[in-house]
Amino acid sequence: xxxxxxxxxxxxxxxxxxxxxxxxxxxxxxxxxxxxxxxxxxxxxxxxxxxxxxxxxxxxxxxxxxxxxxxxxxxxxxxxxxxxxxxxxxxxxxxxxxxxxxxxxxxxxxxxxxxxxxxxxxxxxxxxxxxxxxxxxxxxxxxxxxxxxxxxxxxxxxxxxxxxxxxxxxxxxxxxxxxxxxxxxxxxxxxxxxxxxxxxxxxxxxxxxxxxxxxxxxxxxxxxxxxxxxxxxxxxxxxxxxxxxxxxxxxxxxxxxxxxxxxxxxxxxx
Numbered sequence: 001x002x003x004x005x006x007x008x009x010x011x012x013x014x015x016x017x018x019x020x021x022x023x024x025x026x027x028x029x030x031x032x033x034x035x036x037x038x039x040x041x042x043x044x045x046x047x048x049x050x051x052x053x054x055x056x057x058x059x060x061x062x063x064x065x066x067x068x069x070x071x072x073x074x075x076x077x078x079x080x081x082x083x084x085x086x087x088x089x090x091x092x093x094x095x096x097x098x099x100x101x102x103x104x105x106x107x108x109x110x111x112x113x114x115x116x117x118x119x120x121x122x123x124x125x126x127x128x129x130x131x132x133x134x135x136x137x138x139x140x141x142x143x144x145x146x147x148x149x150x151x152x153x154x155x156x157x158x159x160x161x162x163x164x165x166x167x168x169x170x171x172x173x174x175x176x177x178x179x180x181x182x183x184x185x186x187x188x189x190x191x192x193x194x195x196x197x198x199x200x201x202x203x204x205x206x207x208x209x210x211x212x213x214x215x216x217x218x219x220x221x222x223x224x225x226x227x228x229x230x231x232x233x234x235x236x237x238x239x240x241x242x243x244x245x246x247x248x249x250x251x252x253x254x255x256x257x258x259x260x261x262x263x264x265x266x267x268x269x270x
Contacts, residue, residue, distance in 0.1 A: 002133040005182050005203035006105070009131060010080050012199040016190045017061055017083040025192035026063065032095060036070060037063045039155075039246060042125065045227070045264055046153045049073040052120040055145050057106060058128045062088030066097045068123070074098070076115060080105040107137055110144040118147045125155040126233045127191075129212070130162065130204040133182065139215030146269040152221060153267075154212075157232055158260040162206050169239040171259060177208055191234060212265070221267040232261040 020026050031037060050072030056065040059077030061084040069075045077099065079085055085103040092099040102114050109115065122142050132138055142152050165174040175183060182203045188196050213223065231247035239255075240248045250256050 002182065006080075006107075006131075006133070008199070009202050010105075012197065012202050013060075013081040014083040015197055015199050016192075017081060017087055019190055019193050019195045019197070021061065021087060023190075023193040028063070028091075031063050031066075032091075034070075037067045038071075038125075039233075041264070042153070042155055043071070045155075045225075045266060046121070046123070046151070049121065053117065054121040054123055055115070055117075055119040057122065057124040057141070058131070059088065059101070060084050062091060062099065062101055064125065065101070066092060066095070066099050069097050069099045073121070076100045076102065076117070076119070078102045078104050078106075078109070078115065106132065106141055107134070109141045115145065117145075118150070119145050120147055120150050122146055122150070122152045123154075125153075127157065128154075129156055129207050132207075133180070133205050135207055135211050135215040136218070139219045139221075142216065143219035143221060143269060146221075148269055150269045151224075151266060152216065152269070153264070155233075155264045156262065157236070158228060158263050159206060159208050159212075160259060161232065161236060161261050164237075164259070166236050167238070169237060171255070175206060177206065179206060181205075209263075216265075216267050220270050222270060224266040224268055225264075227264045228260040229262040229264075230256045230260065236261070 021028055049068055052073050054068050054073040054075045056077040059065045059079045062077045065075050065077035082103050085101045088101045104114055122145055163173045163175045163177050165172045182205055185202050186200050188200055231249045235248045239251050241251050242248045
C-alpha cells in the first residue's frame with residue numbers, strides 16, 4: 001500500500017515542479033542571478049564544504065544542491081521526480097554549475113550502478129521526512145553512502161509541529177505523534193503557490209524524534225548535536241510571519257516559547 005501512496009505523491013511532485021519553477025517562493029530568477037538558497041544556519045552548522053563531496057537526498061529540482069556547489073562542494077542530488085531531475089539538469093547546464101543529478105526513489109537505493117561513490121557529507125532538508133514511510137531504510141541509505149568519518153546533516157520541521165492542526169492558531173494536536181500509518185491530505189494547491197493542481201491527493205507519515213535517532217544510531221552513526229528552534233522554513237500556521245532572516249515565527253511572541261517548530265541534527269559515521 002505504501003508503494004501506491006508514494007506513486008500518488010510522485011505524480012503530485014511531478015506536477016508541482018512546473019508550478020514551483022514559476023513561483024515567487026522558489027525565485028528561480030534570483031537563483032540564476034547568483035542567490036545561495038541554503039540558509040546561513042545550515043552553512044554555519046554544517047561548516048565549510050569546499051572540496052568535499054556531498055550527496056543531497058530528496059533534492060527537488062536542485063537549487064539547494066547547486067548552492068552547495070557554489071560554496072565549493074562536489075555535489076550529487078537525487079530525487080524520485082523525473083520532472084524535478086530534468087529541471088535540475090537543465091539549470092545546472094544553463095548556469096555551468098558542476099552538479100550531478102540522479103532520478104531514484106530512496107527505497108531503490110543503495111544502488112551502486114546509479115550512485116557508485118561514497119561521500120563526505122549526506123544532506124537533506126526541509127519537508128523531506130514526511131514523504132518517507134520507513135526511516136529504517138532511510139538510515140541504511142545514509143550509512144551506505146557516507147565515508148567513514150563522514151557527516152550526515154538534516155534540517156527539518158519538528159515532529160511535534162507536524163501533529164498540530166495547521167488550520168487553527170490554537171495549537172491543537174490532531175495528528176498522532178506515535179504512528180506508522182499513512183495520513184491522507186487533499187490539497188488543491190502546493191505549499192508554494194496558489195495554482196490549482198490536478199493531482200490533489202497526497203500521503204504523509206509522521207516520525208518521532210526517537211524514530212529518527214534510532215534509524216541513524218542503528219546504522220553506526222553517532223549523534224553530534226540536536227538543535228530545536230522556535231521558527232521554521234515556511235508559514236505552517238496562519239498566524240505566522242516571515243522575518244528578514246527568512247524564517248517563519250508566530251506573530252504572538254508569547255507563543256514562540258510554547259512549541260518547537262524545527263530541528264537540526266548532525267551525525268558522524270564511525
